[in-house]
Amino acid sequence: MTDTLTPDEIAALFTRADGQFLFARWGRPIVPVVFGTDDATLSVVKGAVEAVVALAGHQMAETDPELGANLMLFFFRDWRELPEVPGLDRLIPDLGPLVAKLEATEANQYRIFRFDERGAIRACFVFLRMDVHLSAVPAETLALSQIVQSVLLWSDAAFQDRSALAALPGGAVVLRPEIGALIRASYDPVLPMVSQEPSHALRLAARLGQSGAH
Structure with a gap:
């Protein structure tokens, strides 16, 4: 029940x-892209996106006219890797101070939303530092949890x-x-x-x- x-x-x-x-x-179709993982995990994440978007009755697309991709998931081992991602500081202008704050609190995940002029979601950036805790979570569970929290x-x-x-x-x-x-x-x-x-x-x-x- x-x-x-x-x-x-x-x-x-x-x-x-x-x-x-x-x-x-979300006010536009979702276009996911995943960084820093292998093909097996990539397919798991994209499968989770497809399942949650279908559940919502929303849409996906091949490309976003403004950003190319608008749901970006980053898998990495150390927060200091983020400033090295080309162009990420343009998408997230306060990236340096944010990374310092996340390092200081030993966070293992963080999510940033961007909104359009109506206030609807136009982009979401998901950062996952694969520490011992997140690394112990099965890929399917981690992916589904993150997509649900991003929809x-x-x-x-x-x-x-x-x-x-x-x-x-x-x-x-x-x-x-x-x-x-x-x-x-x-x-x-x-x-x-x-x-x-x-x-x-x-x-x-x-x-x-x-x-x-x-």
């Missing part, structure tokens, strides 16, 4: 630590207490059904791409009931 998210639970997933409600989804602008505290994924009895890891239903509802074309109104959670909750009836 799957849990159904309440409006308050949905609102919490998009309410930031400073108390601001902010919902945003919407979740709260900065959204999945700290409970993962978006769940382990099945056989050991396979899947997206929690209620989170999958919320992603699908979030991409309902009737709903706005961006909202700063907590009442948006009520509209999402109403569509969860409809999706559960199919």
Whole structure:
């Protein structure tokens, strides 16, 4: 039996630590590119993107007219490798100070979103420093987790207490059904791409009931 998210639970997933409600989804087709990994992991990541985009009812494309690729995932061992990536400092102007901060906190992942003039997501940069913790996570689990967290602008505290994924009895890891239903509802074309109104959670909750009836 799957849990159904309440409006308050949905609102919490998009309410930031400073108390601001902010919902945003992608406003353009997603074009992924992966750096720093082998072909096997590359295919796993792209498979995760395709699965989550299909779940959302959104689109992918071969190229983004503005950036070429707009969902960029970087796998590396040391934060100091990032400033050496050609052109990355143009995409992320404050890259130097950011790397120093992430090094100081010994972070192993970081995500940056960019938005269009409407406030919809136009790009996402995902940085994964493959320390002992991340290296121990199966590629399929890591990829699915990262793509789920990149398909919407979740709260900065959204999945700290409970993962978006769940382990099945056989050991396979899947997206929690209620989170999958919320992603699908979030991409309902009737709903706005961006909202700063907590009442948006009520509209999402109403569509969860409809999706559960199919």
